[in-house]
Amino acid sequence: MYSRTFFALMLSNASLRVATMMLVALVPLYAFDLGLSPAEVGLTSTLYFATAALSRPLAGWLVDAKGRWMAMLLGASFFTIGTGLYLLSLPVWLFLALRALQGAGFSLNSTAVGTLATDIIPEKKLAEGLGILSLEQTVVTIFAPGLALTLREVAGYETAFGVALAFCLMNFLLRIPLAKPAKEVERRRRASMSSAANRGFLQLVEKDAWRPATVMLCFMFGTTCVNTFLAAYGQQQGLGNVGLFFVASGVALAISRLLMGWLRRRMSLTAIVCFGVLFSAGSMALIYFSASMAMLIIAGACFGLGAGVVSPAMNSISVLSAKPEARGRASATYFFALDVSTAVGAWVLGLVASAYSLREVFAVSGVLVLGALLLILWLHCTQRLPRKGF
Structure with a gap:
């Protein structure tokens, strides 16, 4: 279970999780400092989570139809683009749109990562493996928000967002070793599929789950x-x-x-x-x-x-x-x-x-x-x- 692929998946997801938790702490404060109203600040969270929820069924279909690797890269790209654009002066509508884009990216990435994990972890050890894989979430939640707020106080928003962007880019580098095993899993999965297995775009929710x-x-x-x-x-x-x-x-x-x-x-x-x-x-x-x-x-x-x-x-x-x-x-x-x-x-x-x-x-x-x-x-x-x- 504890293969090189498993640890590469864990480290790559941890780097993106650090950026995610940094933005959870930074974005509301940044929005207030930009002059957004409390209602608009609330929308930054609402749009993020609502978009993540609404795009889940589509993310599941994309992961099965186009592969785990493609969905992971697409989700990470959405999140990284949004993080990088925070460094620019943005109108309110674009600021809110970026949070929605990042919500979709989070949904795609987490669905693809979770699915690839179930592919590479033996079924008998799946609960154990998923538990170990999610340990990074616990660790990141402890230190990432504090890191973001400290950087904001010491060096300002530009540096804080820059560090978050660096973690996003690190995620891409750590995903490179996952390309070959992800594509091998996809090849085996498609070879074992029955002709009726591809139920099309409209089958977005898995009835057995x-x-x-x-x-x-x-x-x-x-x-x-x-x-x-x-x-x-x-x-x-x-x-x-x-x-x-x-x-x-x-x-x-x-x-x-x-x-x-x-x-x-x-x-x-x-x-x-x-x-x-x-x-x-x-x-x-x-x-x-x-x-x-x-x-x-x-x-x-x-x-x-x-x-x-x-x-x-x-x-x-x-x-x-x-x-x-x-x-x-x-x-x-x-x-x-x-x-x-x-x-x-x-x-x-x-x-x-x-x-x-x-x-x-x-x-x-x-x-x-x-x-x-x-x-x-x-x-x-x-x-x-x-x-x-x-």
């Missing part, structure tokens, strides 16, 4: 409250700075990803998902009843452990539910569920907070997370998952 993707939709719909409302809730409850929650969560997330191989050898994927969902629901309960920072730190550890195993396990189930020639669409269906849950979940839970209180948001979120548990158990017990052994 939508059930497990729905489980992830329900799970992420509930857990999106943490990033959106926890900081405000901590202040409201007099708990102070909730940064230690995210530190505990990040450490636990990394540990859980490293433990995926050990868990997979002892448990089915469904059992791993149930294990993770229970930890996540427990985290929501601990947040709801938190009266001290110590309890909040324990909640963070539970949250990280839960999310760390649920994501790679459900990703594996979604992809392995589909035929090999449809893995691009299966990956896109899975990521589309994540995009929709993140975009819609925060808004719906915000309505709950407005109608009741921030505290009640975490109670509702806990119920939604448990809904994912009931759904995966129902799919498993009624044998509605396409493959046995899950």
